[in-house]
Amino acid sequence: MKNKIVKALFSLMAILFLGSCANDELVPYYQEQKPGKLVIRGYNARADSIQIAVNGKVVKIGNKNAFVKNIVKDYDFVIYENQPKNVVITNKRSKEILHSYHITGGKSIDTISFYHKKDLWVDKVLSTKPGVLTKSGNTGFKFIFPTLNKYSNSGYKGNLDGIIRKLDGQRVGIAKNIGKEQFSSFVEFPASLPPIIKMELVKQGTTESYIAGKQVFVVILMTQDKSRLIVLDEKKADNGQFSGIDATLxxxxFFDF
Incomplete structure (x- = not known):
């Protein structure tokens, strides 16, 4: 009788074990794992520090978990079953979310690069390199305009061209296709004195201002044998109205390209 009971128990355990194995085929014991890396290159020009969190875990550089000015970090992590990563950048003091990224798990290395100051965010900075000058003595530019229409409210939704002239009115080049999220074509020309140029912003492919009834000029300094990536930034007066465009950034x- 005792042997029959023992055999019955073994049979029941075998049935339960087989059933468990069948279910385990749906949920593997061990998830696929592989190393991942997030290359972070940023610059925070505000006095308020910012924090960067990957899937809720705050990134540290040395002993610091909040940053101003240069931010350089290669953040290593583990990718489980190609699951994506959420990267959230916040103002440490106010907890305001400044920007967020959704990093897919399909690549072993991802890069985020940004420039941040008050009311301005330039994303994917390292995705565009400065233009290569073809002649000694030249100066060169690419332009991006992330705050287009922020204060001017022009109603124009397209990209812009920048008609570049010396102070005497001589046209030296056109920067084509200036966008909010993309840099213009590269434009280069001989540097000269005085080192000041004026660029008129017009609707792409035309000579028509992007602000109806108002010519818009940007004053820019040029440097011999230097290629620059200039951020155009709409400004406002004390009354909140559009007052012009800054082109000093x-x-x-700030970055190594």
Whole structure:
């Protein structure tokens, strides 16, 4: 009788084990794992520090978990079953979300690069390199305009061209296809004195201002034998109205390309 009971128990355990194995085919014991890396290159020009979190875990550089100015970090992590990563950048003091990224798990290395100051975010900075000058003595430019229409409210949704002239009115080049998220074509020309040029912003492919009834000029300094990535930034007066465009931010001063 005792042997029959023992055999019955073994039979029941075998049935339960087989049933368990059948279910385990649907959910593997071990998830696929592989190493991943997030290359972070940023610059925070605000006095308020920012924090970067990957799937809720705050990134540290040394002992610091909040950053101003240069941000350089290669963040290593484990990718499980190609699951994506959520990267969230916040103002540490106010907890305001400044920007977020959804990093897919399909690549072993991803890169985020950005420039941030008050009311301005330039994304994917390293995706565009400065233009290569073809002659000694030249100066060169690419332009991006992330705050287009922020204060001007022009109603124009397309890209712009920049007609570049010396102070005496001589036209020296055109920067074509300036966008909010993409840099213009590269334009180069001989540097000269005085080192000041004026660029008129017009609707792409035309000579018509992007702001109806108002010519819009940007004053830019040129440097011999230097190629620059200039960020155009709409500004406002104390009354909140559009007051002009700043063109002093050169991303080459903050990043290694």
């Amino acid at each position: 050169n991303l080459v001063d």
